Amino acid sequence: ETGVTQTPRHLVMGMTNKKSLKCEQHLGHNAMYWYKQSAKKPLELMFVYNFKEQTENNSVPSRFSPECPNSSHLFLHLHTLQPEDSALYLCASSQGSGIDYEQYFGPGTRLTVT
Amino acid sequence: EDQVTQSPEALRLQEGESSSLNCSYTVSGLRGLFWYRQDPGKGPEFLFTLYSAGEEKEKERLKATLTKKESFLHITAPKPEDSATYLCAGISSGSARQLTFGSGTQLTVLP
Numbered sequence: 001e002t003g004v005t006q007t008p009r010h011l012v013m014g015m016t017n018k019k020s021l022k023c024e025q026h027l028g029h030n031a032m033y034w035y036k037q038s039a040k041k042p043l044e045l046m047f048v049y050n051f052k053e054q055t056e057n058n059s060v061p062s063r064f065s066p067e068c069p070n071s072s073h074l075f076l077h078l079h080t081l082q083p084e085d086s087a088l089y090l091c092a093s094s095q096g097s098g099i100d101y102e103q104y105f106g107p108g109t110r111l112t113v114t
Numbered sequence: 115e116d117q118v119t120q121s122p123e124a125l126r127l128q129e130g131e132s133s134s135l136n137c138s139y140t141v142s143g144l145r146g147l148f149w150y151r152q153d154p155g156k157g158p159e160f161l162f163t164l165y166s167a168g169e170e171k172e173k174e175r176l177k178a179t180l181t182k183k184e185s186f187l188h189i190t191a192p193k194p195e196d197s198a199t200y201l202c203a204g205i206s207s208g209s210a211r212q213l214t215f216g217s218g219t220q221l222t223v224l225p
Contacts, residue, residue: 004157042118043158043201043215090157099205099213100146105157 002026004106006091012112013081021076021109023091029104031097032074034066035090037108043090049074050097081113116141118204120216127223130191135200135219138184143207147185149178150201152218158201161187192223 004025013019025032034046048056049068063085065077074091088108094101121136139147146165150158162171164180171178175196177188187200203215 040217042217043203045213092157099211102148102160102163103158104160107156 004091004093004104006089006106006109008109009107010110010112012114013078014114015081015083017081018077018079020078021089021091021111023074023076023106025072025074025091025093025104025106027093027095027104029093029095030071031094031101032068032071033092033094033099033103034064034074034076035092035105037088037090039087045099047076048099055098078111081111083113086111086113116204116206116212116214118202118214118216120200120202120219122219123217124220125222127189127192127221129193129223129225132188132190132192134189135187135221136184137187137202137216139202139204139214141204141206141212141214145205145207145211147180147205148201148203149185149187150203152199152201161200189221192221194223194225197221197223 007022031050033048036044046060047066052068063080067075088110090105090108092103092105094103118139146163148163149161152158162178167182169180175190179186199218199220201218206212
């Protein structure tokens with residue numbers, strides 16, 4: 001595997017389900033990010049992790065819970081989501097610690113909440 | 115509040131027809147401006163970072179420029195494979211730095 005990988009690529013879940021999104025970066029980077037991309041809306045930065053420590057949480061509802069066990073892996077745990085949470089969830093990584101650096105994105109997980 | 119606005123929302127060009135995409139920003143103390151390319155079904159791919167007014171960067175048929183209020187992505191003699199959505203994003207300075215993306219310009223280059 002190379003670059004940034006995300007699984008699953010597609011996910012359909014009910015509002016009462018609990019699921020997790022997984023991201024893995026194979027680039028030796030120090031920072032990882034979660035983004036939400038909705039149709040016709042700008043990318044929204046959700047969480048930032050530098051060296052496994054969360055450094056940003058951009059007012060994201062608690063039904064989204066990130067986890068970063070090491071600098072190569074990032075999870076997004078989902079529970080009791082709403083239909084408006086349906087979107088493409090993108091993971092990214094960067095060499096430097098922070099948003100100043102160019103980011104490498106995974107292909108995303110297309111999430112549908114029914 | 116920081117804002118990044120891209121125009122046009124969509125652009126259709128004939129192969130070889132050069133044009134420019136615009137990214138205007140009101141970002142507090144702009145620290146840097148990124149350009150990314152996003153193909154359908156994929157995550158964004160990094161193109162350029164610009165840091166100061168007057169700076170220019172080039173890659174193949176693309177050239178990005180930056181002024182104090184906006185950035186342009188010039189596409190010279192585009193090919194169908196340049197079709198994608200182009201995103202720009204600005205980073206504000208200060209202790210609470212923010213990364214703000216625009217909504218993108220969807221470029222279609224017809225053969």
